[in-house]
Amino acid sequence: TINEATFAATSNGENISVKGKHRLANDVERVVQEHLTYVREEMCDGWDLIHEEGKMKVYRREVEENGIVVDPLKIFHSIQGVTGHEICHYFWEYQYRMEWETTLDSTKIIEALDQDTVIFFQMHKRVWPTAQRDSCFWSHIRCISNSEEDQPTWLVVNYTTPHPLAPIKPPQVRLIANVAMICETIINEPPLNPKDIKRENIQCKLAYVAFVNPGGWVPSAAVRNVAKREYPRFLRRFTSYVIEQTRDKPILF
Ligand code: H13
Numbered sequence: 001t002i003n004e005a006t007f008a009a010t011s012n013g014e015n016i017s018v019k020g021k022h023r024l025a026n027d028v029e030r031v032v033q034e035h036l037t038y039v040r041e042e043m044c045d046g047w048d049l050i051h052e053e054g055k056m057k058v059y060r061r062e063v064e065e066n067g068i069v070v071d072p073l074k075i076f077h078s079i080q081g082v083t084g085h086e087i088c089h090y091f092w093e094y095q096y097r098m099e100w101e102t103t104l105d106s107t108k109i110i111e112a113l114d115q116d117t118v119i120f121f122q123m124h125k126r127v128w129p130t131a132q133r134d135s136c137f138w139s140h141i142r143c144i145s146n147s148e149e150d151q152p153t154w155l156v157v158n159y160t161t162p163h164p165l166a167p168i169k170p171p172q173v174r175l176i177a178n179v180a181m182i183c184e185t186i187i188n189e190p191p192l193n194p195k196d197i198k199r200e201n202i203q204c205k206l207a208y209v210a211f212v213n214p215g216g217w218v219p220s221a222a223v224r225n226v227a228k229r230e231y232p233r234f235l236r237r238f239t240s241y242v243i244e245q246t247r248d249k250p251i252l253f
Contacts, residue, residue: 022113084183151185
């Protein structure tokens with residue numbers, strides 16, 4: 001059998017697949033755990049509330065690396081009538097993407113690593129006064145149960161990865177991203193019989209976290225203005241889309 005030591009010895013720092021685990025499984029595990037830790041951290045020093053709209057709160061920390069804006073962003077929201085599973089399902093699934101995404105020219109799956117992990121290649125709309133951007137990232141969906149009584153936490157992580165089917169062709173510029181959607185479901189005034197839970201009794205508490213590097217210099221003010229406008233717009237549109245899609249469907253817990 002192959003153990004950790006053999007894995008380390010044979011992998012030689014490369015990602016190879018071992019025993020039912022795909023070649024990026026360790027990366028996925030690490031990034032998922034980092035997000036679960038990071039999302040619980042308090043929002044204090046350095047975080048600015050840049051937008052508030054109903055229950056949506058958008059926070060940003062201004063950070064530059066070599067003169068490039070890489071501001072971390074966190075959005076908290078609470079959505080009535082949907083579950084965390086539903087939010088993550090519509091966020092992760094390829095088939096719905098172009099129905100709610102307004103910032104993309106195209107999206108495609110270039111590899112499926114396992115049932116819950118795929119690699120996307122996306123062409124982004126040109127929103128900046130500079131080169132168009134593309135992205136290539138693994139996208140993973142997961143359900144984490146915390147206890148018998150509580151509803152599980154659902155999350156989706158999108159994380160940039162290179163791929164032979166998606167070489168960077170200059171002048172094309174690649175976005176570098178580490179993005180997570182993390183959701184909890186709250187059941188208000190739970191009826192005695194779980195079968196009697198109605199959409200009006202449920203609520204999804206959502207956290208959306210984004211670290212995006214534009215992959216090349218863009219005027220700081222331009223990136224910050226676009227981000228401040230586009231992230232709330234995305235979440236507004238996406239959550240209305242999920243509410244609309246699930247309205248007359250059985251609740252997906
Ligand atoms: O998360 C969003 N969309 C995902 C599904 O299409 C893909 C996203 C991703 C982005 C970039 C690279 C890899 C993955 O997770 C919604 C994104 C909304 C973006 C609003 C635009 C903001 C512009 C910010 C500029 C920063 C450089």
